[in-house]
């Protein structure tokens with residue numbers, strides 16, 4: 648499928664402040680198949696996050712309480728209270744269009760919020776200041 652023409656058309660549309668919500672099949676990311684995310688806020692993948700949560704809940708070496716493991720297994724769509732799923736290689740290190748390549752379970756880690764906060768400079772997916 649020739650996507651470059653469509654990609655350019657989409658870029659132009661976004662530069663004109665077209666609302667990202669208007670979905671057409673031509674507006675899909677060629678890497679992840681979701682809606683294009685080269686502008687605006689990058690939408691994190693819920694399915695990859697779920698994979699990471701379940702993996703860490705079943706990993707005896709991960710930094711999770713017994714209760715957090717239980718909560719994840721009961722409802723893997725939710726991050727247990729007090730925990731965050733961070734990206735080891737921060738999303739901000741790549742352009743928005745490429746972020747889905749880092750937004751995969753292999754690059755994610757479930758950890759207590761206080762640990763994540765201490766590592767925020769490295770783990771800068773919530774650190775947009777620079």
Ligand SMILES: [Zn+2]
Nearest residue numbers: 676678679747
């Ligand atoms: Zn993508």
